[in-house]
Amino acid sequence: MERRSFLSRAGAGAGVGAALVAAPAITKAALPAVRWRCQSGYPRALDVLFGTDEGVVNRIREATGGRFHITLHPAGEIVPVAQAAEVVIAGTLEAATMTPFWYVGLNPIWAFGAAVPFGMNTRQHNAWWEDGGGEKMFNDWLRQFGVQITMSGHTGVQMGGWFRREIGSVADVNGLKIRVSGLAGHIWRAAGAVPQMIAAADIFPALERGTIEAAEWVGPHDDERLGFHRVARFYYYPGFAEGGVAQGWLVNTRAWDALPGEYRSIFTAAVHEGVNKMLARYDARNEIALRRLIAGGTQIREFPRPILESFWGHAQAMFAEIGRANPDFKRLHDHYASFQRRAVAWSRIQENPYDDMIAHMMRRRPAAGT
Amino acid sequence: MERRSFLSRAGAGAGVGAALVAAPAITKAALPAVRWRCQSGYPRALDVLFGTDEGVVNRIREATGGRFHITLHPAGEIVPVAQAAEVVIAGTLEAATMTPFWYVGLNPIWAFGAAVPFGMNTRQHNAWWEDGGGEKMFNDWLRQFGVQITMSGHTGVQMGGWFRREIGSVADVNGLKIRVSGLAGHIWRAAGAVPQMIAAADIFPALERGTIEAAEWVGPHDDERLGFHRVARFYYYPGFAEGGVAQGWLVNTRAWDALPGEYRSIFTAAVHEGVNKMLARYDARNEIALRRLIAGGTQIREFPRPILESFWGHAQAMFAEIGRANPDFKRLHDHYASFQRRAVAWSRIQENPYDDMIAHMMRRRPAAGT
Numbered sequence: 001m002e003r004r005s006f007l008s009r010a011g012a013g014a015g016v017g018a019a020l021v022a023a024p025a026i027t028k029a030a031l032p033a034v035r036w037r038c039q040s041g042y043p044r045a046l047d048v049l050f051g052t053d054e055g056v057v058n059r060i061r062e063a064t065g066g067r068f069h070i071t072l073h074p075a076g077e078i079v080p081v082a083q084a085a086e087v088v089i090a091g092t093l094e095a096a097t098m099t100p101f102w103y104v105g106l107n108p109i110w111a112f113g114a115a116v117p118f119g120m121n122t123r124q125h126n127a128w129w130e131d132g133g134g135e136k137m138f139n140d141w142l143r144q145f146g147v148q149i150t151m152s153g154h155t156g157v158q159m160g161g162w163f164r165r166e167i168g169s170v171a172d173v174n175g176l177k178i179r180v181s182g183l184a185g186h187i188w189r190a191a192g193a194v195p196q197m198i199a200a201a202d203i204f205p206a207l208e209r210g211t212i213e214a215a216e217w218v219g220p221h222d223d224e225r226l227g228f229h230r231v232a233r234f235y236y237y238p239g240f241a242e243g244g245v246a247q248g249w250l251v252n253t254r255a256w257d258a259l260p261g262e263y264r265s266i267f268t269a270a271v272h273e274g275v276n277k278m279l280a281r282y283d284a285r286n287e288i289a290l291r292r293l294i295a296g297g298t299q300i301r302e303f304p305r306p307i308l309e310s311f312w313g314h315a316q317a318m319f320a321e322i323g324r325a326n327p328d329f330k331r332l333h334d335h336y337a338s339f340q341r342r343a344v345a346w347s348r349i350q351e352n353p354y355d356d357m358i359a360h361m362m363r364r365r366p367a368a369g370t
Numbered sequence: 371m372e373r374r375s376f377l378s379r380a381g382a383g384a385g386v387g388a389a390l391v392a393a394p395a396i397t398k399a400a401l402p403a404v405r406w407r408c409q410s411g412y413p414r415a416l417d418v419l420f421g422t423d424e425g426v427v428n429r430i431r432e433a434t435g436g437r438f439h440i441t442l443h444p445a446g447e448i449v450p451v452a453q454a455a456e457v458v459i460a461g462t463l464e465a466a467t468m469t470p471f472w473y474v475g476l477n478p479i480w481a482f483g484a485a486v487p488f489g490m491n492t493r494q495h496n497a498w499w500e501d502g503g504g505e506k507m508f509n510d511w512l513r514q515f516g517v518q519i520t521m522s523g524h525t526g527v528q529m530g531g532w533f534r535r536e537i538g539s540v541a542d543v544n545g546l547k548i549r550v551s552g553l554a555g556h557i558w559r560a561a562g563a564v565p566q567m568i569a570a571a572d573i574f575p576a577l578e579r580g581t582i583e584a585a586e587w588v589g590p591h592d593d594e595r596l597g598f599h600r601v602a603r604f605y606y607y608p609g610f611a612e613g614g615v616a617q618g619w620l621v622n623t624r625a626w627d628a629l630p631g632e633y634r635s636i637f638t639a640a641v642h643e644g645v646n647k648m649l650a651r652y653d654a655r656n657e658i659a660l661r662r663l664i665a666g667g668t669q670i671r672e673f674p675r676p677i678l679e680s681f682w683g684h685a686q687a688m689f690a691e692i693g694r695a696n697p698d699f700k701r702l703h704d705h706y707a708s709f710q711r712r713a714v715a716w717s718r719i720q721e722n723p724y725d726d727m728i729a730h731m732m733r734r735r736p737a738a739g740t
Contacts, residue, residue, distance in 0.1 A: 030400025062635040063433065121725060122493075123526070123653050130650030156493070157724040219720070238724040265432040266636060273642040280500030283493055287716035302723065305730075312731045344728060346657035350589070352725055353672065354527040354608040355491060358714060359722075360675075361682045 031260055036070040036094040039078045039087075041102070041247070043201055046222050048285065049247065050074065052153050052278040053097045056249070059270040060263075068263045070095070081199050085110075085250060089145045094255040097152060099247055101182030102197070108322050111183050112138055112332050113149055115245040117315040119336070122154045122244035122279065123351070124343035129246070132339050137332055146253045150271045153247040153278030156286075158239035160303055161216030162207070162223065162232035167303070170310050179203050179215035183318065184241035190314040200226065207231045216242070220289035221282065229298050236301050240308055241315075247278070401630055406440040406464040409448045409457075411472070411617070413571055416592050418655065419617070420444065422523050422648040423467045426619070429640040430633075438633045440465070451569050455480075455620060459515045464625040467522060469617055471552030472567070478692050481553050482702050483508055483519055485615040487685040489706070492524045492614035492649065493721070494713040499616070502709050507702055516623045520641045523617040523648030526656075528609035529593065530673055531586030532577070532602035537673070540680050549573050549585035553688065554611030560684040570596065577601045586612075590659035591652065599668050606671050610678055611685075617648070 038057070042049035057070045075081050084096040085103045100113030112134070120128060128134040129151055139148050161180070167173060174192035185195035198206055198215075206212045208231045215232070216239060217223050229235070249271050256264065294300065319337075323330030408427070412419035427440045445451050454466040455473045470483030482504070490498060498504040499521055509518050531550070537543060544562035555565035568576055568585075576582045578601045585602070586609060587593050599605070619641050626634065664670065689707075693700030 059635060059639050063632055063639060065632050118728060118731060121721065121728075123649065126646065127650045127653035130647055131654035132650075157720045159720075237719055238727060240724075240727070243724050243728065262433055262435050265429060266639070269429050269433060269636070269639040269643045272646055273639045275646045276496065276642055277500055279493065280497045280502075283497035283713065283716070284501035286720070287712050290716065290719070291712075300719070305727075308727060309731070309734070312734075341732065342657050342661075343653065344725075344732060346653070346660065347725060348729060349607055349660070349670070350527045350529075350656070351491065352722070352729075354610075354613050355714075355717060355722055357608060357610070357675075357678060358488060358491075358613065359718060361488060361679070362711065362714060364679070364682075 031064065031067055031262060034068045034259065034263060036068075036255065037073065037078070038070050038095040038097065038249070039073045039084055039093060040075055041081055041084065041096065041098040042075050044074045045225050046200065047225075048221060048278060048281045049153070049218075052247075052274045052281070055277060056152065056270045056274050059273065060266055063266045063270065064263065068259075068266070075200065082197075085147075088250045088252050089147050091146070091252050091254060093252070095249055095251045097247060097249050099181070099245060100149065100250075101245075104183055107329075108183060108326065109138075109141055109329050109332060112336060113151075113246060113248055114182060115242050116333070116336065117182075117184055117187055117241035117318075118312055119241075119243050120340045120343060121347075122156050124340060124347065125244045125246060126151075126154065126275075127343060128336065128339045133335065134339075137335060141328060141332070143253070147250055148253055148256065149248040149250050150268060151246050152249050152271045152274045154275060155218055155242075155245045155247075155282055156279060157237075158216065158242035158245055159219050159223065160236035160239045161214055162228040163214040163234040163236060163301075164207075164210075164232045165213070166234055166301065167236065167307065169304065170307055173307070176214055177212045179206065179212050179217075180241070181216075182241060183315075184216075186318045187241065187311050187314045190318070191311060204228065204231065218245075219282065219286045220293055221285040224289045224293055229293050229296060233297070234299050234301050235293065236303050238303070240303065240311055401434065401437055401632060404438045404629065404633060406438075406625065407443065407448070408440050408465040408467065408619070409443045409454055409463060410445055411451055411454065411466065411468040412445050414444045415595050416570065417595075418591065418648060418651045419523070419588075421651070422617075422644045425647060426522065426640045426644050429643060430636055433636045433640065434633065438629075438636065445570065452567075455517075458620045458622050459517050461516070461622050461624060463622070465619055465621045467617060467619050469551070469615060470519065470620075471615075474553055475567075477699075478553060478696065479508075479511060479699050479702060482706060483521075483616060483618055484552060485612050486703070486706065487552075487554055487557055487611035487688075488682055489613050490710045490713060491717075492526050494710060494717065495614045495616060496521075496524065496645075497713060498706065498709045503705065504709070507705060511698060511702070513623070517620055518623055518626065519618040519620050520638060521616050522619050522641045522644045524645060525588055525612075525615045525617075525652055526649060527607075528586065528612035528615055529589050530606035530609045531584055532593065532598040533584040533604040533606060533671075534577075534580075534602045535583070536604055536671065537606065537677065539674065540677055543677070546584055547582045549576065549582050549587075550611070551586075552611060553685075554586075556688045557611065557681050557684045560688065561681060574598065574601065588615075589652065589656045590663055591655040594659045594663055599663050599666060603667070603669055604671050605663065605668050606673050608673070610673065610681055 040050050040053045044050050057072045060068050079087050087093045088096050101111040103110040176193040179198045180195045181197050188195040203215050204227050207215050410420050410423045414420050427442045430438050449457050457463045458466050471481040473480040546563040549568045550565045551567050558565040573585050574597050
């Protein structure tokens, strides 16, 4: 009956043109004009990270006919990146984009907003965050600071970093001066290295001068733009501490509460839209950059298994130690680790066998048309 | 200087509260009221597929203060699913959601909007679609029909299907009556099976009566809801023809062109937002459903490698054969296959070694706190 009445109406010429029902003239002054300022966590040169932030701002402007306007400043233009979380908490800035584990110095819990060492891959982290209770746990914890985070992107597994000399064994790590971020610093330190956190723009000069001997940043596309291949030859994988790194928009809750419902809804959709786009860009562009790097002389190396096994032990000891002093960390980590164990079991049936099967077939006989 | 002026303004008490600048009172009648009707490709029982469509409709309504309203009908309520693409093309319906490979009977090119056998996984397909030129190629081809598609979700690798008896060798496939969709039907037919396309709601009765002896649908979460485990015991993986199946909103271009720019922008963000959410839901819920199915007696089986090698051969022959008759298919497939080859090479460095390493570590010693 439903179908019949629909089709007869359609047959009477009431097709798609009629969907735009009689309505008053468009008036742009409908919702209030809102101006926000956001500091990106990234310099303009990083087209995927800064570009995704720009995409969000443009989408919000378009969707509101220009009435909700966010001015996006590159990293460091308002405050140093290391202070961005604090100025959003203080309410002097409405929003900042970031890789949340930059702020583990404030509290190691910030790592769960980005990645923990030997943690979930992108799909698994996303499932935990969006449907497994992760986002709620993290934002419930953030609420005491008057801020909230919306996940805005994922890089995929990052590379393990650039090294000026090969790392063949655990002994080679001793005394190594390396730029790392997040909780990975604890692991490198436990292994005898000298880790330090340096913002994106300062990594290249430190590596060039020899102030540091190794540095991890993101992956081929971004790392090539920052020029690391010109001052370090060996490029290691996998990024054991960065199996799927999330980015986020940190927003001051008072600023959020002052928004009309329509703007909150548009903001949320626009930021989530970026998650998918960021990952697509990385996946497409990393492969291109890696081929170029290899052609230019970069040597790709896989971390030897004994080093990773040793690091895994340091990571478990670190989680236990932080958890003893920080019950909120323990609560989140228990939840995260339990989800990860189940997610990995499912990946071993779903994604991994498919990928292995395709790689096997391509080795046997390339696909037609390639 | 920028920072100084920002901080002095902030210091003067012009913090986040002041971001809401003086503006006229909110008037809801600003943009025109628009009513669309959309038929979902899925029944209400499939909470992830139908639920993601509902999420999009709700987001659009919220973001426009209720002025852009899409009525969402479950699969089959307006027209049979098999006719949904045609009614959007005819303009009698503004939009329909779908797994585009359902329409390979119209033209095999529709497969590229969803999945092709032995094709890219979710991450790879998404990269090709969003950043590798795939979306543009597909929508350029669709333009002749006056419709366009926006990707709205991904299922991940699907399961290979439910079988009433074990499939141990290529000989066991002979004469097998199996429900499949997309181009996979050609492969099963080449292998001697009798494939047929049946809509979601009709699969269970056909399997129960023995009209078919095997059926693939999606994965543990959806399949459990449709009850297949009650009438078939063996559950195979991987879904060789469905390495990463995309869903989409097919929209009539005249209806699209009649929308104000703000609504187009909101629609696009809302649909893209769903991609990430659908995948998260599947990844979280499939694992839970699979454990329950196994506890209830379902037997998990991996397709024997010789069967997959034989099917891979049939797939390559099929691509070549379709391509000879259909130059547009060949053009898209060449582009797709070339992207896939490069994407797989990158996955073998990025995602796969990380996943393998984590699985290895978890076998050695479970993570702390689990």
